[in-house]
Amino acid sequence: MIACAVALVLAVAACGGDSDDADAGDGKGGGGGGGGGGKGLERSSVTVAALPLADDAPLYLARDRGLFEKEGLDVRIQPVQQSIQALPALSKGQVDVIASANYVTFLQAHEKGTLDLRILAEGARVAPHMMDVLVPEDSDIRSVADLKGKKVAVNILNNIQSLTLNAILGQQGAGLPEYRQIAFPQMGVALEKGQVDAVHAVEPFNSAIQKQLNARVLVDGGSAPVESIPISGYVTTGDYASKNPRTAAAFRRAIAAAARIAAQDQDAVREELPEYTKVTAAQAESIRLPAYPVTSDAAELRRLTELMKEQGLLEKPIDPGTLLVE
Structure with a gap:
């Protein structure tokens, strides 16, 4: 498991x-x-x-x-x-x-x-892809616009992950998600069980979740304007x-x-x-x-x-x- x-x-x-x-x-x-x-x-x-x-x-x-x-x-x-x-x-x-x-x-x-x-x-x-927003392989979330109102896991609320993701979404004119505080080691389980719609994971957790769940990268957390x-x-x-x-x-x-x-x-x-x-x-x-x-x-x-x-x-x-x- x-x-x-x-x-x-x-x-x-x-x-x-x-x-x-x-x-x-x-x-x-x-x-x-x-x-x-x-x-x-x-x-x-x-x-x-x-x-x-x-x-x-x-x-x-x-x-x-x-x-x-x-x-x-x-x-x-x-x-x-x-x-x-x-x-x-x-x-x-x-x-x-x-x-x-x-x-x-x-x-x-x-x-x-x-x-x-x-x-x-x-x-x-x-740096590019050192932290990514991941969704299940079969998720209906296909673009950043789809994240509006969705539950996204971050390690700590109101911190670097939500700060940078908000900036990325804002530049693209997308609405903001609802953040849920989940420790990095538990993010894979939460995503698998459907407790959240997406996770914002950093390495080494990022690669592990992608490999174990075939999770799909929705957003490169190191992209503009926070590169x-x-x-x-x-x-x-x-x-x-x-x-x-x-x-x-x-x-x-x-x-x-x-x-x-x-x-x-x-x-x-x-x-x-x-x-x-x-x-x-x-x-x-x-x-x-x-x-x-x-x-x-x-x-x-x-x-x-x-x-x-x-x-x-x-x-x-x-x-x-x-x-x-x-």
Whole structure:
């Protein structure tokens, strides 16, 4: 049955250079921890909450290829199912960084004053078919116009999925659906049982649902006008960033080096995915990956905040440049 198959495939596995990263070489890393940029860190241990998504590939590449060690960092990864689950722990200092933190939720928390947000590095940007709206093979839904009023599953309500899909539908003059909150691992089951009319799934769930159910792609979630828009990042608090500037910089250099590997060599990402998820090597070959930016771009982040403002997810514009840790 689809429930067993999806659960098996997608369950989470238990578990010193400058910013130009010239010393990263081929990214294989290797020992020598504490040298170069690792000297003089306020602290060497960094606890990171992370999700089992393709967004987080640079984090695990940095760990497994010794890029954190090279910077003198001991990075401990705590798996979580939703980045929002780690928000209280971040606020309380129980974790130092959240990886794959979805920007929409965390920017809203910043605006409300429940989190003094700082962005250490970008995590991922939208790429073609890294998230798709899927319908059953025999569904009567044949065009975006048919989605009006239909039940569409998203992982979290009023977040990046509905934000980007609303923008796509709006550009095409289509009406909006009714969103239902269903966790990614349960989307395939919900679609199979007819609990929803469509699901908005990200990788690796996207490919698995298509394969298991012969689900049909209705909308490419990475299409205009949201192509390349930032969706997630490595975030911390203003307090942590101000008290640990050298540690933060070392973490950022390691992530940048890993992101460069991920951006230039998709095979490296596909090899890494089975190391922190239960996605097999064969399944990893067909997964559509997000874009991995090497540097943070306030202008690109501003596209996201302006879209949030347009759709009522922010009360007033936020200047992302004030949140980026340099």
